[in-house]
Amino acid sequence: MIMSDAYSIIKGTNLIKIFKTGYFPQKQTFAVRGVDIEIQPGETYALVGESGSGKTTLGRMLLMLISPSMGEIIYNGVNITNKNHEELGFFRRKMQIIPQHPEDAFNPRWKVDYSILEPYRIHKGMLDSESMGKKLKELLQQTGLDPEYVKRYPHQLSGGELQRAAIARIIALDPDFIVCDEPTSMLDVSVQASIIHLLKDIQKKTRVAFLFITHDICLAKIVGDRVGVMYKGLIVEEGYGILSSPSHPYTCSLTRQSFSDKKPDNVPLNSGCQWYSVCHKADERCSIMPQLKSINGKKVRCHNPE
Amino acid sequence: MDSKKPIIDISDLTVSFQSSNIILKPIEKISLSIYHGETIAIIGESGSGKSVLGLSIIRLLPEKSIINGSIIFNGKNLLSISEKEIESVRGGIISWIPQNPKTGFNYSMKMWKQIAEPSVIHSGKTWSEARKKAISQLNIFNIIPAPFWAEEHPVTYSGGMLQRAMIAMGTAANPEVIIIDEPTKGVDVINKSEIVDIFADLKRKGKTLILITHDLKVAEDLADRIVVMYCGQIVEIAENNQFFNNPRHPYSKGLIQSLPQNGLHPIPGSAPPMQIRLSGCRFGERCDKLNEQCKKNIPLISVSDDYVRCIQYN
Numbered sequence: 001m002i003m004s005d006a007y008s009i010i011k012g013t014n015l016i017k018i019f020k021t022g023y024f025p026q027k028q029t030f031a032v033r034g035v036d037i038e039i040q041p042g043e044t045y046a047l048v049g050e051s052g053s054g055k056t057t058l059g060r061m062l063l064m065l066i067s068p069s070m071g072e073i074i075y076n077g078v079n080i081t082n083k084n085h086e087e088l089g090f091f092r093r094k095m096q097i098i099p100q101h102p103e104d105a106f107n108p109r110w111k112v113d114y115s116i117l118e119p120y121r122i123h124k125g126m127l128d129s130e131s132m133g134k135k136l137k138e139l140l141q142q143t144g145l146d147p148e149y150v151k152r153y154p155h156q157l158s159g160g161e162l163q164r165a166a167i168a169r170i171i172a173l174d175p176d177f178i179v180c181d182e183p184t185s186m187l188d189v190s191v192q193a194s195i196i197h198l199l200k201d202i203q204k205k206t207r208v209a210f211l212f213i214t215h216d217i218c219l220a221k222i223v224g225d226r227v228g229v230m231y232k233g234l235i236v237e238e239g240y241g242i243l244s245s246p247s248h249p250y251t252c253s254l255t256r257q258s259f260s261d262k263k264p265d266n267v268p269l270n271s272g273c274q275w276y277s278v279c280h281k282a283d284e285r286c287s288i289m290p291q292l293k294s295i296n297g298k299k300v301r302c303h304n305p306e
Numbered sequence: 307m308d309s310k311k312p313i314i315d316i317s318d319l320t321v322s323f324q325s326s327n328i329i330l331k332p333i334e335k336i337s338l339s340i341y342h343g344e345t346i347a348i349i350g351e352s353g354s355g356k357s358v359l360g361l362s363i364i365r366l367l368p369e370k371s372i373i374n375g376s377i378i379f380n381g382k383n384l385l386s387i388s389e390k391e392i393e394s395v396r397g398g399i400i401s402w403i404p405q406n407p408k409t410g411f412n413y414s415m416k417m418w419k420q421i422a423e424p425s426v427i428h429s430g431k432t433w434s435e436a437r438k439k440a441i442s443q444l445n446i447f448n449i450i451p452a453p454f455w456a457e458e459h460p461v462t463y464s465g466g467m468l469q470r471a472m473i474a475m476g477t478a479a480n481p482e483v484i485i486i487d488e489p490t491k492g493v494d495v496i497n498k499s500e501i502v503d504i505f506a507d508l509k510r511k512g513k514t515l516i517l518i519t520h521d522l523k524v525a526e527d528l529a530d531r532i533v534v535m536y537c538g539q540i541v542e543i544a545e546n547n548q549f550f551n552n553p554r555h556p557y558s559k560g561l562i563q564s565l566p567q568n569g570l571h572p573i574p575g576s577a578p579p580m581q582i583r584l585s586g587c588r589f590g591e592r593c594d595k596l597n598e599q600c601k602k603n604i605p606l607i608s609v610s611d612d613y614v615r616c617i618q619y620n
Contacts, residue, residue, distance in 0.1 A: 051465065051494045100492075158352060160576065185492050188351035188520045193564035194572035215494040218566035257499055 008038040008074075009209045010062055010095070010177050015071035017057050031057040033233035034071075036292075041176065042207040046224025048214060048243075048254070054233040055213045059179040062211065063095050064088055076176065093123055096170040100182040102162035106154040112162075113150040116140075116169045123173065139168040143198060160191035164198065171202055179211045184219070196223060217243060217255055229254065232274040239298025247295060247305040249279045273302070281306075312339035312378075313483060313514050314363065319375035321358055321367060330580045332358040333538045336375070337606070340483075345505075345515040347525035349561070350535035351577055356518045357405070359535070360485045363516075364396045379483075398428030403476040405487040407468035411460040417444075417471060418456035424479035443474040447504065466497040473504055477513075484508065485516040490524050502527050522565060526550055534558050537577060537588040540606060543613040554609065554619040556593045587616070 017032040032054045039045045049055050060066045062073060064080055072081045080091050099105040106115050113136055120127045120135075127135060140147055143164045149157060150165065157165065163183060170178060180199065184192035196219075202208060214220050220227055221243045228238040229251045237248040246252045253259055265277040272287040273279070279286070281304040292301045319336040322329050333355035340346055348356045361367050363377055365384060377384040379400070384392060396402070401424070404410045411420055421443055422436035431439065437456070444452035447470040455463070463471060469489065476484060486505070490498045498521075505528055509515055519525055525532055525546075532549040534542040534557065542555040553559050560573035575592040584590065586601040593600070595618050606613045 050496045158576075182492075189522060189561055190351060190564040190573040191576075193566075193570040196570055197572060216566065217495065222566045222570055254495060257495060259496055259499055 007040050009041045009076055010211075011038045011074040012036065012058075012062055012068075013072050013074070015058065015061055015073070016069050017054075017061060017066065018069045030233050032061065032068075035230075035233075035235055037062070037228065037235070039177065039209045039211060041209055042203065044203065044210040044212055044223055044225045046212045046214060046220040046227045047230060048217060048220045048227065049230035050215060053230045055230050056181055058230070059097070059181055059211055059213050062177075063097055063179055064091070065097070089123070093119075093173045094175050095177045095179075096173070096175040097179045097181060098163075098166055098170060098183045100185060102159065102166045103154060105166055106162065108154055111151055111153055112157065112165050115154075116150060116165055116172065119169060119172045126173070135172070139172055142171065142202070143168040144194075159187050160195065163187065163191075163195055167195075167198060167202070171206075174206065175208060177209045177211070179213065181213045182215070183212075185214070185216070192219075217257075234274075234301065235292065235299075236275070236301045237299065238292070242298055247298065247300045248275075248302045249281055249304075249306065250275045252306060311342060313342045313380075314340040315376075315378040316340075316359075316363070317376055317378075319359070319362060319373070319377065321355075321362055321374075322372045323368070324370065324372065328581055331538055331583070332580060333362075333535075336540055338533060338540065338543070340514060340516065343509075343512050343514055344530045345509050345517060345528050346531045346533055347517040347519055347529035348533045348535060349520055349522065349525055351520060353577060353580065354535040355538040356520075356535055357487055360402070360487055360516065360518050363485060364400055364402050365392050366396070366402065394428065397424050397481070398479045399481055400483040400485065401476045401479070401481040403472055403484065403486045403489065405491065407465070407472040410472055411468070413460055415459070416456070417458055417460060417463070420460075421456075421471065421475045421478050424475065428479040439478065440474075443478055444471070447471065447474045448500070449474070466493065466500070469493065469497065469501060470504065473501075477508065481513070483514045483516065485518070487518045488520070489517070490519065490521050498524070522550075522561065534561070537583070538580070539588060539615060540613070541589065541615040543606075545612060548612060554612070554614040555589075555616045556595060557589045560592075589616075 013036050015032055015035045019029040019031055021027045035058055047055050061068050064073060072079055075091055075095065080088065106112065116139060117132055117136060120132060140150060145161065145164045145168060149161055154162060184195050187195065203210065212223050226240055227242050228235050231250050237246065237251045242251060243255055246255050264275060272289050276282050276286045283304065285303045290301050290303045292299045295305060316336055316338045319333060320331060321333050322331045336359060348359065350356050362373060363384065367373065373385055418437050418440040421440040422433065425431045425436045425439055426433060441452045441456050444455055449455045449467055449470060460468060489501050493501065502524060505515060517525065517528060529546055532544050532546060533540055534555060536557050542558050544554065549558065553562055562568060563571040564573060573592055578584065587604050590596050590600045599617055604615050604617055606615050609619065
């Protein structure tokens with residue numbers, strides 16, 4: 001389904017990120033290799049894939065926290081790819097990230113409430129200092145945090161409480177788009193459930209769009225309106241309900257959690273499908289990289305979809 | 307479980323930490339028998355005392371902590387034997403695989419040396435024998451080519467490889483009991499299934515595994531029995547099947563219900579911090595079945611082969 005720009009809050013076209021390490025010889029890592037992604041207001045796009053598939057790099061690129069090597073990022077109809085630091089200030093306010101490790105996201109020497117109100121000190125003029133106390137109360141109430149707790153230091157809070165504090169800080173600026181980078185992978189199951197409910201509540205009230213990065217298939221199934229599966233820097237399948245009825249052989253083995261003992265070979269990047277060496281449906285056509293084709297309302301990057 | 311003889315018998319284990327003005331009790335009156343060759347999973351949320359229980363078995367708790375009760379292993383109380391004796395048990399007969407593989411290695415030591423160390427100390431091997439053993443261990447855990455990786459330092463390993471190398475190190479001296487603390491925290495599905503396979507293999511070889519985890523899927527895949535901890539107490543001990551299909555304690559029910567596949571229903575409220583210990587049922591204030599009787603202290607009630615700490619379990 002292709003929507004026009006007016007309907008998507010964030011859009012990336014042909015995004016590529018190449019990390020260069022070393023000086024001589026220089027090594028290139030293709031973290032993201034040409035991804036088109038579009039997310040609409042109020043939508044949750046769940047991005048799944050194994051470690052190193054480029055999920056986090058893609059998320060950070062959409063926020064312009066790392067600039068793409070190629071491709072364009074369009075926020076609400078405005079191309080932000082070549083904006084400089086000052087110009088990005090406004091957009092930063094509208095696009096936020098929930099970190100995987102909340103304990104690393106807080107200044108250990110600040111009390112938590114001081115951290116939660118930091119956005120207002122950075123984006124001056126949004127709120128005068130008198131109304132800050134009132135706003136803090138509101139934020140705490142929304143995120144279900146005990147006002148007693150935020151007078152403490154980060155190390156005195158549990159992971160779930162800190163994640164709530166991180167969410168309070170993020171919604172302080174009324175963002176339109178939030179990248180949730182494995183926000184619950186370090187939390188207990190019951191705490192995970194309450195954090196997900198909190199995020200869903202916020203979404204219902206504010207129509208914020210989420211890019212929900214996770215490697216938990218069950219969670220992606222529940223949380224995502226639309227799901228994208230990433231493998232080696234490319235989206236191999238995207239659409240509604242793809243985790244229940246997968247088409248790409250890689251998605252199939254992810255959802256069934258059955259992986260062959262053989263590790264996929266490291267195929268040179270321009271020589272065909274990356275899943276080729278372990279795929280049971282591989283044939284001679286697979287030596288050419290398949291395009292992302294629309295099949296039954298979803299997109300699949302495979303010559304022989306199931 | 308071939309013989310119903312406990313290999314580790316924990317009774318009335320209480321650990322207290324004394325700070326300047328308060329006494330904290332991370333675990334209280336834990337009694338648990340672990341049978342030869344079985345895999346038990348200790349589950350519960352952060353702060354419930356899972357790791358403290360694991361650490362007290364190999365006596366690695368801070369020196370200041372006060373430990374009461376007994377842990378009988380092979381007829382000896384691990385809590386009262388001499389430092390020398392516990393050292394021969396620790397790592398050699400009962401091994402501990404710590405939570406975070408990134409901080410579990412010595413960064414300035416080559417990998418083979420770290421994996422070889424337990425067999426030099428505990429099995430009396432020479433370094434050159436132990437080196438060969440270490441390389442074969444790396445091979446077993448799929449870190450190939452092993453001779454190459456043996457000469458590398460931990461920084462060059464990826465997260466999944468470090469986790470596997472950690473297990474290689476923990477099992478190098480061929481221990482009987484392996485205690486594993488959160489082996490799959492923050493690990494992706496593919497590495498997770500690999501790690502589960504490794505433990506399933508150790509289980510087939512007849513090792514006794516104590517799995518400390520809050521990943522219920524891993525517990526379901528591996529464990530024979532599930533031990534649920536809440537606020538320093540055991541609230542339920544149940545066979546795998548019983549626990550995942552028909553948990554008895556309201557907290558266990560809540561845990562199962564909060565899984566994504568069961569609809570992500572969170573347990574209301576949150577666990578009280580360690581300095582607050584309510585009298586009566588500790589789960590009471592979060593439980594929808596709370597009544598007058600719950601204000602009394604509730605013992606661990608025996609139900610067929612299982613145990614539950616709730617008077618309204620059915």
